[in-house]
């Protein structure tokens with residue numbers, strides 16, 4: 268058992284005052300808006316980043332903010348940010364820095380890390396140019412038409428989401444696809460549309476040991492060979508982004524086709540590295556550079572803005588407030604932009620893999636909520652699905668709305684509808700509608716009194732439900748880069764407030780180990796006696812001993 272930590276009150280002298288403030292809190296959100304200056308006072312713009320945060324529809328006032336900032340000061344957030352950016356070994360359980368900010372440095376490289384990044388960027392730019400221009404050819408001399416990124420988790424979600432968001436809406440020289448799942452259908456459902464002569468695979472894996480990526484890469488290799496590619500021409504169809512160069516070489520990837528990353532880049536923070544290759548391939552290398560530049564502007568903001576006006580710190584403090592003092596156990600991400608449809612999935616890994624921890628940095632167990640459940644989908648689709656629960660359910664689910672001011676298509680009337688819906692949702696969550704007002708309306712329409720009273724209860728919307736709105740001036744590579752960096756830093760700030768390490772992910776290891784154990788035992792047909800009956804009977808029913816033999820990667 269981990270040594271027990273006494274909880275936030277014992278760790279943070281300023282926390283009990285925040286709790287007392289919560290107990291005293293009597294305000295309704297709608298009444299707070301009697302202050303006509305409220306939205307101005309509780310909105311902050313990072314102008315360089317093209318992002319404004321309106322956090323006025325939250326259960327907070329000046330005193331709340333002061334108390335929250337007090338907690339951040341006590342947690343030495345400002346110092347922690349400097350440690351992060353300076354490359355201190357903030358990932359203490361893996362004894363290494365988390366220097367994803369170095370991946371987006373601008374100007375001349377200064378540090379050893381920046382020099383390495385600059386060289387990799389050059390390599391990426393040259394490669395992208397060769398493939399997109401048709402100079403890079405496959406085994407039969409034809410230009411590449413399709414690029415498939417094989418990777419999972421951080422080696423998939425970020426590049427996939429950004430590519431979908433930024434893909435120019437005009438024909439591109441190559442199509443980029445993503446395969447992640449160990450389910451062979453993911454790869455196979457794509458392959459029938461592809462030609463081995465003109466398909467190039469990027470094997471994206473920081474560790475180059477991830478099961479899904481290894482298996483998909485082996486199958487892709489077999490498919491390429493079966494398509495007529497001689498063994499000695501495989502290098503024309505396979506490149507890799509990895510920090511494990513020997514493993515990539517052993518797999519058969521030519522050394523000059525390997526794009527490096529480093530142990531100081533966390534998987535879920537890696538889209539800014541060579542793991543972002545599919546972004547550059549799909550959208551053009553300059554788009555990738557603009558993405559980096561936007562993210563770097565948010566780094567500057569995070570490092571320099573005072574806590575009261577610091578977007579990542581504010582988002583973190585607001586989540587901290589609801590999770591620690593209001594009992595919120597989840598948070599919903601609602602991008603009102605179809606192109607940002609995959610943002611919730613990306614955020615889910617970033618936030619939940621970082622903050623889903625049960626011990627402090629020193630290994631003491633915590634008795635407070637750490638990470639909350641992150642979920643969501645693009646608006647307006649969610650309105651016709653789960654928003655019912657947000658409006659009338661019994662759970663407190665703080666919402667982050669993301670909206671884009673400039674239309675993202677020529678259908679501007681629809682854009683106006685999109686924004687009208689976004690703003691009406693946060694307003695409905697906040698204002699609600701009382702049973703009394705609804706009952707009066709029903710009576711005025713001639714409904715019988717008893718019936719009206721009952722129906723009004725069903726129709727009433729409690730309101731008083733909090734949200735942030737994050738407004739992007741427009742959806743560009745730079746504003747998207749800044750938005751993603753905003754959330755990366757929010758997660759770091761929360762980790763600091765909670766006293767946990769947001770850069771490791773030991774929890775995923777047990778499942779991997781047991782997966783290996785089950786696969787190996789099922790393949791041999793010898794199931795260990797100690798297994799629980801449920802696992803044993805499912806394995807017996809579904810995994811015949813020939814599993815190993817049925818592979819088509821030979």
Ligand SMILES: O=P(O)(O)OC[C@H]1O[C@](O)(CO)[C@@H](O)[C@@H]1O
Nearest residue numbers: 420421422472473474477534775
């Ligand atoms: O890039 P890799 O090493 O294949 O890892 C993929 C993903 O697997 C994880 O380690 C979790 O299993 C993530 O943190 C990571 O993004």
